[in-house]
Structures are given as C-alpha cells and as structure tokens.
Amino acid sequence: MNKKTMLERTVIVFGVVVIIGAIWFYSIQVGDTLEILRLAYPD
Amino acid sequence: MDLLFLFEWLDSSALASVSKAYGGVFAVVQMFHLLAMSVMGGMILVSDLRLLGIVLKEVPSETICENAQKWFTIGLIVMVISGIFMSSAVAMKLYYNQMFWAKMISLAIGVIFVYTIRRPLLRYAHDSINPWAIRMTAISSLTIWFIVAASGRWIGFS
Numbered sequence: 130m131n132k133k134t135m136l137e138r139t140v141i142v143f144g145v146v147v148i149i150g151a152i153w154f155y156s157i158q159v160g161d162t163l164e165i166l167r168l169a170y171p172d
Numbered sequence: 173m174d175l176l177f178l179f180e181w182l183d184s185s186a187l188a189s190v191s192k193a194y195g196g197v198f199a200v201v202q203m204f205h206l207l208a209m210s211v212m213g214g215m216i217l218v219s220d221l222r223l224l225g226i227v228l229k230e231v232p233s234e235t236i237c238e239n240a241q242k243w244f245t246i247g248l249i250v251m252v253i254s255g256i257f258m259s260s261a262v263a264m265k266l267y268y269n270q271m272f273w274a275k276m277i278s279l280a281i282g283v284i285f286v287y288t289i290r291r292p293l294l295r296y297a298h299d300s301i302n303p304w305a306i307r308m309t310a311i312s313s314l315t316i317w318f319i320v321a322a323s324g325r326w327i328g329f330s
Contacts, residue, residue, distance in 0.1 A: 137301060137302045139289055140309050143289060144308030147311075148315060151318075151319060
C-alpha cells in the first residue's frame, strides 16, 4: 500500500469517527441544555 | 496525566499578574485572539468548501488549499499565543471547566489532523485522490474546527 492510499483510507476512517464523535458531543450539549430548561421551567 | 501543577504555575506567573491587573491589555490580546480565529475560520471554510466543490469552482483546489494553509498556520500560532495569555488570567477556573478541556482536546485533534493527514494527502494532485477521501477530509475538517469554536464559546456559559 503506498502512502497516498494509506492517507486516503485513514482520512475516510477518521472522518467517520469524527462524525460519530460530533453527534455524541452535541447530544450531550443538547441534553444538558434541555435539563437546564427543565429545571428552570418545571411546569 | 494531571496538569493541575501547570495551571497553578500559570495562575501565579508574571503573565497572570499582567493579564489580571490590566484589563485593557487583556482586551487587546483577546482582540488578536478573535481576529486570528476569523483568519483561521475563513481559511478553513474557503479551502474545505472548495474541496466539496461548493465555492470558487473555477479556481484549482490545489491553489486555494496551498494558499489557505499558510494563513491558517499564522492564525493558529497567534491564537495559541494569545490563548495562553488569556488563560493565565483565569487559569484555575479553566482547569475545572469541562468545556475548556473539550476545546483543548478537539484543538489537539484538529492540529494533528491538519499536519499529519490533511496536508500530506492534499500535496498530491487532487484529481488523483479518491473523491470520497477528499469529501471526508473537508467534512472532518469542518466538523472538528466547528467543535473547537463551539466549545470555546460554550466556556463562557458553563
């Protein structure tokens, strides 16, 4: 496998990991925000 | 690895004495931090959107990426230096802030990604690179740097 092919495969795998990580990260932030709103407006 | 000793040192350093005592100096340094962030953000957007074929389609992507990379590096250096100065003013508060660590981790990932994967890959002729690899490079870059910016902004609200 040459360097270019290795980099191409690395970036594709890395990209999938980053997208999954971003979804996880923002789900935590959205969850925190909703929890704060729930506490601030219990009704 | 516990970095508390580093933050305690920074909090009691001469740099912290200046940043805490002189609000005007802090404001000017913050201005440079934000300007550098604009430069970095602009270079990332232009090069990544070009890689995705959305902007500046008439200009070769190699030209845009090569020129953007130079200004990205300058912006990054200014941001890191000004960021250290700004951090010294609130070092202990930042140490215990989760969003600060999220920003630092994503910043580290972003920098490693740019200099070990993106830049070496984009040195090849872009026509010879797998189109999905090009798209993933752009999407990864946009995602990581958006997380850096968003978590940086979130520090102020957490």
